[in-house]
Amino acid sequence: MHLIRFGVSLPDQLIKRFDRLIRRKKYPNRSEAIRDLIRKELVAEEIENDGEVVGVLTLLYNHHQRELQDHLGQLQHAQHERILSTTHVHLDHDNCLEVVLLKGQAKQIKQMADELIALKGIKQGQLYRTSTGKDLS
Amino acid sequence: MHLIRFGVSLPDQLIKRFDRLIRRKKYPNRSEAIRDLIRKELVAEEIENDGEVVGVLTLLYNHHQRELQDHLGQLQHAQHERILSTTHVHLDHDNCLEVVLLKGQAKQIKQMADELIALKGIKQGQLYRTSTGKDLS
Amino acid sequence: MHLIRFGVSLPDQLIKRFDRLIRRKKYPNRSEAIRDLIRKELVAEEIENDGEVVGVLTLLYNHHQRELQDHLGQLQHAQHERILSTTHVHLDHDNCLEVVLLKGQAKQIKQMADELIALKGIKQGQLYRTSTGKDLS
């Protein structure tokens, strides 16, 4: 990885406010903060263009619904080649959170997540998609 | 407005992808694109901190519902000191779009928009909040 | 427009919390609130499928930059068949807000908005896309 340095011009008021934001978020320097903003923009584009992405699917449900866990298991097995890992956390006596990490084309991942979220008994489901990191130095 | 110039370091691959994005979006140069990313971040913070904001409220409805227009008018008059302007566009025989520009504290604006969106007959309502521009050079 | 009535089952705790939310947002009844949630979901899908949409483009800028206003005018004229209206509001001595209403395919509208937002001198630009209302009763 080769670093390239170039100059950026900012109005003084803008840079003052940006520096305050950077301190609050504890960035080590301006370059790192700007890199983050740029990468966020690039990832948003990747997803819009249906590139290969990593999906983080969060499912919140009541684990007393035994049938649900069977369904969850079946659906995941049917598409196991797209699943990287599954993490299960017990939030309290009733609720648990399952985080399923997926990899595939942006739209396929979306379709698969939609089906899991639609299962009866899932209280809350949310898919977040990000880059696979390959072209994101 | 005084411009300050400073150096930023980016991995070469990242800068290549960023330059492609900049060309597609037709930015005149990197500085302008980076300023935009920074300002977007600052505005997001302003809204979270309940600062004074400008609100753009979009309401889509069927104008044959005369009662709705009366209600819309009444609610807007009651809060006229927060309304900058209202623009009305006829989309087709049935549908029209009303864009209400608001100014006030972020949460007040949200509350006011919620009430307008909840009116019976509004098909779609959406509030977008942005900076008043005062501290955003 | 013909109304169809059907039954929905909700856990009692969920309905209690939903009713509180409805009161806060001042919805006249549950049906209206549920219609809004459904329409929001449908509009999100329309945009993803690149259907015909209405775009609300908000541009915040310092009107002392005379060149910017020329550029804004030229770009808008070049695509006038997609512009429904333009509203201009003076926020203070320096800042003004321009709201451009657009109509066209979801992606074309995005591309056009990207170019306007990228103009030097625009402090903040944001595109919000919604339904044309045609198939949204």
Place this chain on the structure above:
Amino acid sequence: MHLIRFGVSLPDQLIKRFDRLIRRKKYPNRSEAIRDLIRKELVAEEIENDGEVVGVLTLLYNHHQRELQDHLGQLQHAQHERILSTTHVHLDHDNCLEVVLLKGQAKQIKQMADELIALKGIKQGQLYRTSTGKDLS
């Protein structure tokens, strides 16, 4: 959990489009789809009101940056009482994904995530917050 049944009125065109959406997303019935829309709305409110939430923090980074892993470890240990679990996945030779599950007040979780995302070497970080499930039947 006690189910309450009530009637909802929808325009026939709207219900037709909703039913198509439901089929595509594979919901078992309308009630389940409507419950999901309602819960999504309630969770959004919980977060705005700084309630106790579960956070899913996704960090994408190049694992060759050994220093980064040390920093990640230290920061996580310092706040271990808020961390439910950490899952690590190797995406390819260079990239890995770490998913950190957090629990705490909405704003504290955000502050903690900001610090982790700001670490030098993190390519992409994203926090998603959801309900703890407690009052969400």
